[in-house]
Amino acid sequence: MTGSGPGPEGPSGRGAADDAASRGGAARDELLRVCGMTVSYDGALAVVDVSVDVAPGEIVAVVGESGSGKTTVIRSVLGLLPASGRISAGDVVFEGRSLVGLGRAQWLDLRRHRMAMVFQDTGAMLNPVRRIGGQFVEYIRTAEPGCSAARARQRAETMLGRMALPDPHRVMGSYAFELSGGMRQRVGIAMAMTFSPALLLADEPTSALDVTMQAEIVRQMLALRREEGTAIMIVTHNLGVAAHMADRIMVMRAGRVLELGPTERVIDHPTHEYTASLLASMPSL
Known part of the structure; x- marks a missing residue:
């Protein structure tokens, strides 16, 4: 399902039909x-x-x-x-x-x-005394035992690069505490997305x-x-x-x-007062 909204990749406004689907009233x-x-x-x-x-x-x-x-x-x-x-x-x-x-x-x-999950603080999920590369390679080879260490390392660096991490080779050789919070989070997303x-x-x-x-x-x-x-x-x-x-x-x-519905409807026309209170204090991104 694709759509347009705030930004080129933002939410779609599918309207009343999607609200009905959310309630089980239409096939999806x-x-x-x-x-x-x-x-x-x-x-x-x-x-x-x-x-x-x-x-x-x-x-x-x-x-x-x-x-x-x-x-x-x-x-x-x-x-x-x-x-x-x-x-x-x-x-x-x-x-x-x-x-x-x-x-x-x-x-x-x-x-x-x-399925995969990204946690609130990926840094807390990473072993602080092991380098990122060793953990990433182990993760890949545990899921795919036939994958060589060299192939797993190449795959890990490719995934880190896809997450726009500067110098994936350096990241692989780093400990979690040497990376910023944003970099650790991107490492977590890269690991989660390894197997698509x-x-x-x-x-x-x-x-x-x-x-x-x-x-x-x-x-x-x-x-x-x-x-x-x-x-x-x-x-x-x-x-x-x-x-x-x-x-x-x-x-x-x-x-x-x-409340459950299309983003545009929930944001522009909330049906519950609690949603309206959240909107009143909504920060911008």
């Missing part, structure tokens, strides 16, 4: 479908009756304040809930297959080849960055969608980021979906 191509999902932690409800779908190549932003359930939604999709968490109702369907109840080996294969996943899940990928670097990360993610056809589900508290890059926006509060 589906890569991911979350159906009436409820998630609890030790019996306490964290997310209640969430339904959303993502089409191939589409960007959906999940917006809301801290504690609204945004991160729980995408961690549920990727099977990364903590031991205390479980999907207690509903279903998650990816490429026509239910993900609820998948075994460990199935999840590992899915995460390596069809159909769906990229991003948890607040710009929140720890300054405005200039936020814009750069958004540009890189839009380029990945354009070049790879990757669908993206991005969690953010920044409605400005969502408005700039998403095709549709889902607004959450207290574990429930308050």
Whole structure:
């Protein structure tokens, strides 16, 4: 699904038909479908009756304040809930297959080849005492045991170059603490995109960055969608980021979906007062 909006790669305004599709009233191509999902932690409800779908190549932003359930939604999709968490109702369907109840080996294969995740602080996920190159090569060869170290290194440098990192060879030889926050985040996105996943899940990928670097990360993610056809589900508290890059926006509060629709409609004509309050404090990108 393509469209135009703020910027050459901005969101599309698909209008009332897409709102109907969001409510299940019209047929859509589906890569991911979350159906009436409820998630609890030790019996306490964290997310209640969430339904959303993502089409191939589409960007959906999940917006809301801290504690609204945004991160729980995408961690549920990727099977990364903590031991205390479980999907207690509903279903998650990816490429026509239910993900609820998948075994460990199935999840590992899915995460390596069809889905990937970028975390809020990639630096915290990288081993501080190992160079970036060693970690990247190991990641590739674990997923593809037949890949030689030399081939994996070449592939890693190519991916770093695609993320517009200056001097990928130097980055490969660096430790995480030697890179800026924006560079670490781009390393994380490069690793996540190595196997061209159909769906990229991003948890607040710009929140720890300054405005200039936020814009750069958004540009890189839009380029990945354009070049790879990757669908993206991005969690953010920044409605400005969502408005700039998403095709549709889902607004959450207290574990429930308050609003879901095309970006232009949500931004220009919000139907819930909470969305309007977020818009009133929306920073520019």
